[in-house]
Amino acid sequence: MIGEKMDPRKTFGAAVTEIAESREDIVILSADSGGSSGFKEFARNHPDRYFEFGIMEQGVTGIAAGLAAMGKTPVFCAIAPFVTCRNFEMFRNDCGYMHQNVKIVGRNGGFTYSDLGATHHSLEDFAIIRMIPGVVILAPQTPGEIRAAAKAMLDYEGPVYMRIGNPPMEELWEEKEFEIGKGSILREGTDLAIITTGTSTANVLCAADLLAEKGISAMVVGMPTVSPADEALILHAAKKTGKILTVEEHYIGGGLGSIVAEVCGRYCPVPVKMHGVKKEYAISGPYDELLKYYSLDAQGIAREAEKFLTEG
Amino acid sequence: MAFSDKVKELEYISWKCRRNVLRMVEAGGHGHLGGALSAIDIVTALYFGKMAGKPDDPQWEQRDRFILSAGHKCMCQYAVLAERGYFPKDILDTYGSLKSPIPGHPDMHKLPGIEANTGALGHGLAIAAGMALAMKCNKQQSRVYTVMGDGELAEGSNWEAAAAAAHHQLGNLVLFLDNNGLQISGKVEDIMNFMPAGERFAAFGWRVMEIDGNNMQEIMCALDDIPTGGTQPVIIVAHTVKGKGISFLENKAFCHFWSPSKEELGRAIAEVEKRIEEMRTELEVRA
């Protein structure tokens, strides 16, 4: 229901569990992480397709590739940095280079594990995983989109990395089919376009409201597929508004902002301001306060947009 | 001080440290409690009974190093460091707040006494081995102590470090395995069995001791039994109880990450304070 807030992890686990009822090829892998990823019920109902390995993310990533090579569709969900940084070479060689049908899901992505500190933040996952050729990167923006993206991910043949958060997520629109590689215009506007993804989208929409109150018309573009980029949509936004602000819960460099800047730089050079977390080991604390500190709350995003329009 | 008096004193301190842990939970509303309490007797023994270190000069070169490989247990290290005087106790009240110097996993750049930024499991032993190797190169007498969780054993990096430590004859490296038998999803033996861990380490060339890791006397005896100048790294397999000291949490997997109600927290505090009072009286009588 629109406006309702839901736990992204449980939403994800339930969606995969439902799909797996009719898909015998789907196997769930856990590195002491399955229960917290929404797979308690799956583990109970399908002990023959739920495999626990303990805390060995590198091993599990390789095992996933092996399972996939034998026709299984493994889904491995754990805390985001441990399935992107920790296991990076296994991701690159065993899943990417071997182009295996492995689905790796980083939960508690960005700095949603806010008070657990920098070891538990993933502010570089888009950047490093998009360097692996052939890996699709998804970052759904609402609970409904998590469900739809889970389906698309499982229907797609090839390695996928999906990032989800941790705090309750708001249902912002009616659930619709998810098409990998396609973004959408969430709000029309003319003064600038704000391109965003994942957990940031809800705050960007609020920021657009704040900007409207000040007479600023902001287009909002949601990019639940971070890679491959929806180049046509980026170029449309660039041509229509001539100014692009990117917003993501990620380091400023390397992620969605870099992708947008690369596309614009090549085909439609317009000013692109990349907003995200500056390159430092992020501070810890309550999630809302971190968002505020890094100007990723609605007010902060609106401020960045205004500054961009006035100061460039 | 007679050995038995020293042990009693250390026990008393460990309970005061447990109280410090609850002070942090009170401030932050939650925390990785279970593993902090299973390891807190070991960490108390190290800082108050064994390691060379200067709270007023935490960077003193000749100090022994302590690496908390299982960084999520950090509340026990914060509690002990505060009790030992490394930083003022009111910092404990910042747990969970913005920019706190005591975040949910330790940060050496934020707090005196922290030697490594752990939190991702399976890093501490390798860092500790590196430090031990440097000490050996420098002909330093100091040692490196590290605490690892039993669930953490599954990280392959630990076994790389274990092989390296034995190969390079790091007799100045001591690993405590906090063998509380539990991890997030349940029992370690059901999740990914590494038992008997002692035998596995022995096969890698380590010297193995087994103790009750919540028994101060056994902890101190084991520590006193490690010679200087040895060539074998030492693992002390410490059989412990997760949530040790708070009766209604002991041996319960759910206390791994504890978000108590006000009532539960109050009950835990009352239990610990009662014990502190009993021990204080006992120590006075002995004196």
Ligand SMILES: Cc1ncc(C[n+]2csc(CCOP(=O)(O)OP(=O)(O)O)c2C)c(N)n1
């Ligand atoms: C690399 C890595 N993977 C996963 C986690 C999440 N995690 C934190 S604690 C924990 C369980 C640890 O169990 P154990 O080592 O037995 O610790 P204890 O029982 O003493 O708390 C897990 C999986 C992590 N911190 N680091």
Ligand SMILES: [Mg+2]
């Ligand atoms: Mg354990």
